[in-house]
Amino acid sequence: MSISEEIGRLGELHQRGILSDAEFASAKARVIDDSTRAPAAAGLAAVNQLRRSVVDRWLGGVCGGLADATGLATWIWRLAFTLLAVCGGTGVLLYVLLWIFVPTAPAPLGGSPGRLGAG
Numbered sequence: 453m454s455i456s457e458e459i460g461r462l463g464e465l466h467q468r469g470i471l472s473d474a475e476f477a478s479a480k481a482r483v484i485d486d487s488t489r490a491p492a493a494a495g496l497a498a499v500n501q502l503r504r505s506v507v508d509r510w511l512g513g514v515c516g517g518l519a520d521a522t523g524l525a526t527w528i529w530r531l532a533f534t535l536l537a538v539c540g541g542t543g544v545l546l547y548v549l550l551w552i553f554v555p556t557a558p559a560p561l562g563g564s565p566g567r568l569g570a571g
Contacts, residue, residue: 503557
């Protein structure tokens with residue numbers, strides 16, 4: 453249900469006398485406040501779920517983890533970090549910081565933790 457539909461429904465309840473003026477104002481403020489917080493909460497949840505990949509990794513698994521979190525292909529992230537590294541070295545700094553501060557994802561059950569394997 454969209455915000456305008458919810459506010460319209462609250463308006464109907466207010467017109468029928470089911471909601472008082474204070475209840476209507478409070479419910480309307482709550483609907484508007486919840487709608488402004490939802491995108492920020494979703495973005496924060498995505499950042500908190502970011503993990504370095506143990507399966508799709510060349511160095512630290514940062515690009516594989518970003519690919520899992522965003523849905524973009526891993527090669528796009530690798531290209532972006534390479535281009536940033538060539539343009540002033542910021543890609544190297546950013547990659548190292550992510551390598552340090554982003555935790556590693558749990559290893560998959562029954563498989564080797566990397567591409568090279570133990571064979």
